[in-house]
Amino acid sequence: MHNYAGMLPFQLETRQRLGDALYRYMVGQPADAQLAAADANSQDLQRYRLLPRVMRATKGIDTRVMLGGQRWAAPLGVGAFAGDVIFHPEGLLPIARACKRLQLPLAISEETVTPLAEICDAYQGCWLQLRAAGDLPRIERLIRHAADCQAAGIILTVLAPVHPVAGLQPGGYSIGEALQQQGLRTIGASAPGVETLPAFPGWGWNEIRHISAFAAQLKMPLMLKGILHPEDARQVPESGVDAIIASNIGLRQSARWATPAQQMPQLRQHYPGDIVMDGGIRSGTDVVVAACLGATLSLTVRPVISALVAGGEEAVFNLLAGWVNEITAISHWCGVSAISELNPSFLAAEPLS
Numbered sequence: 460m461h462n463y464a465g466m467l468p469f470q471l472e473t474r475q476r477l478g479d480a481l482y483r484y485m486v487g488q489p490a491d492a493q494l495a496a497a498d499a500n501s502q503d504l505q506r507y508r509l510l511p512r513v514m515r516a517t518k519g520i521d522t523r524v525m526l527g528g529q530r531w532a533a534p535l536g537v538g539a540f541a542g543d544v545i546f547h548p549e550g551l552l553p554i555a556r557a558c559k560r561l562q563l564p565l566a567i568s569e570e571t572v573t574p575l576a577e578i579c580d581a582y583q584g585c586w587l588q589l590r591a592a593g594d595l596p597r598i599e600r601l602i603r604h605a606a607d608c609q610a611a612g613i614i615l616t617v618l619a620p621v622h623p624v625a626g627l628q629p630g631g632y633s634i635g636e637a638l639q640q641q642g643l644r645t646i647g648a649s650a651p652g653v654e655t656l657p658a659f660p661g662w663g664w665n666e667i668r669h670i671s672a673f674a675a676q677l678k679m680p681l682m683l684k685g686i687l688h689p690e691d692a693r694q695v696p697e698s699g700v701d702a703i704i705a706s707n708i709g710l711r712q713s714a715r716w717a718t719p720a721q722q723m724p725q726l727r728q729h730y731p732g733d734i735v736m737d738g739g740i741r742s743g744t745d746v747v748v749a750a751c752l753g754a755t756l757s758l759t760v761r762p763v764i765s766a767l768v769a770g771g772e773e774a775v776f777n778l779l780a781g782w783v784n785e786i787t788a789i790s791h792w793c794g795v796s797a798i799s800e801l802n803p804s805f806l807a808a809e810p811l812s
């Protein structure tokens with residue numbers, strides 16, 4: 460179980476502070492994983508090696524990227540996680556402040572306890588992440604709330620982030636129950652805990668088209684998280700959605716989903732728009748590999764939670780700033796002057812098996 464999420468920073472300290480049950484939830488090994496299995500998302504990224512390009516006379520590298528109509532300082536952001544105050548007394552706020560200092564995007568789970576308005580007051584570069592489940596007026600209400608808080612956009616998670624069967628939740632821990640017991644309400648819920656939503660929502664492209672038209676009216680960019688099948692990717696442009704997030708939700712419900720790194724070439728072939736990579740990003744170099752595979756930006760989650768638990772805002776800032784420095788150096792050595800110039804030609808022909 461220790462390395463299921465890949466090597467995390469501050470691993471021992473984080474485990475000590477969280478205690479075994481909560482640490483297991485963060486790591487999130489699913490019931491169908493092999494004992495002591497490694498994180499396939501991270502492993503598949505590690506299989507790629509980069510090709511430096513020399514004598515290109517590049518004077519500098521511009522790491523900035525455009526996504527969702529906004530410019531970010533580097534192709535890196537922090538992804539969504541539920542139950543922020545369980546991990547730190549200030550919840551997401553230290554991460555929001557670190558992201559503001561670095562001008563990197565932050566996704567906020569609708570299962571966050573800290574009010575959205577408070578987080579957006581600290582930093583407006585936030586995307587509200589909603590579960591594509593339940594009735595449409597609830598989603599519309601939350602999108603309007605995000606627009607009122609001047610959030611930067613919306614992420615709709617279309618692959619369920621929860622397991623429907625009690626006891627099969629990631630790491631065998633129910634964050635909803637933990638929050639409910641403490642009387643804590645989350646952004647998307649009408650009562651303490653998290654909103655009870657169907658695990659198999661039965662949504663189709665009609666619902667996505669409806670939500671994307673609604674979000675467009677409010678000038679909120681919309682991204683779909685959890686796209687891995689090329690046929691799904693092919694249908695995205697007709698739905699009005701602005702970008703997709705290649706993600707298996709960190710293999711938290713099943714260890715057997717394909718990995719984003721594995722699917723990127725096919726997704727790139729079938730979808731012309733922006734693709735965000737999520738899952739297994741554990742260094743700035745992983746971000747460069749993702750950019751070579753065609754990702755506009757990569758999201759990271761568990762390393763940031765680990766840093767938050769162990770050292771608050773400064774630890775999160777130092778972690779992300781270190782990765783941004785790595786992205787700058789490695790892409791410079793690839794001989795490019797902008798991140799968008801990275802492409803599969805910078806990857807050694809055959810990934811290691």
Ligand SMILES: Cc1cc2nc3c(=O)[nH]c(=O)nc-3n(C[C@H](O)[C@H](O)[C@H](O)COP(=O)(O)O)c2cc1C
Nearest residue numbers: 538539540541568616620708709738739759760761
């Ligand atoms: C503790 C925890 C809670 C999470 N909660 C959510 C959530 O509420 N919504 C969501 O879309 N993904 C959620 N995720 C999944 C992450 O956003 C991300 O997809 C996954 O952790 C893979 O990234 P990583 O390998 O960098 O951690 C959660 C992940 C963790 C570790």
